[in-house]
Amino acid sequence: MNEKQLCPVCGNDGLEEEAFDENGVGSYDSCDCCGFEYGYSESHEVGLGFIVTPKEMLDAAFQLYRKKWIENGAIVAHPEYYSKNFQENGKVKKDILLEQLQRLNLDLDNLEFLMGE
Template sequence: MCARYTCPVCGYEGLENAVFVNGEYLNTFEICTCCGFEFGFSEDHDVVHGFITIPESFLEVAFQLYRKKWIEEGIRLFDSKSIPENKKNKDSLKFDVLVDQLKALKLDVSNFDIKGFEKF
């Protein structure tokens, strides 16, 4: 089995390259097949945060903004073909799979100000 790393945005275990090594953020330019986040690009270009390039200490903010937008837009899979059948509904991630992935990232889903998370 080849090494797979967990996406810090959506929690999907499908990255071929680690995003952080020894606490350092790597611009791998790998795109998560699940949420579509491109590491080294999306944090500066796919979310609106008021910086031209985001300070490294604000990375988590970019992840959160992207995650919120991705969830609210319907958790569409970036590359549906590469996601196992049991995790998806057509081209979207299953909601319960999403919740498990977010919990695996140790995110407090009860604290989410995102549509669909009211019941948590």
């Protein structure tokens, strides 16, 4: 059985393969939920000033991308591949988003603040 993998940015658990291997090399898949492309987005969309974001900085890149994504309303990147039950008006439903973020053991108080109301 092939276990589905978690997106390290949004907690979506629908990935076919691990987002990053133990060396920090991305799979070049992208998340249907948040749209992060592992191996690309951390350097080209949330550049921290590196040509290639080093492995130890990946978490910081995820945080930056996650913050921007949530602030922009958690828009579903590929609505056709992401469960219809999890989205509303093109965005991830708030309770679903919280559930996903909980899988990543994030500080939800800070994140709820970002989501606004």
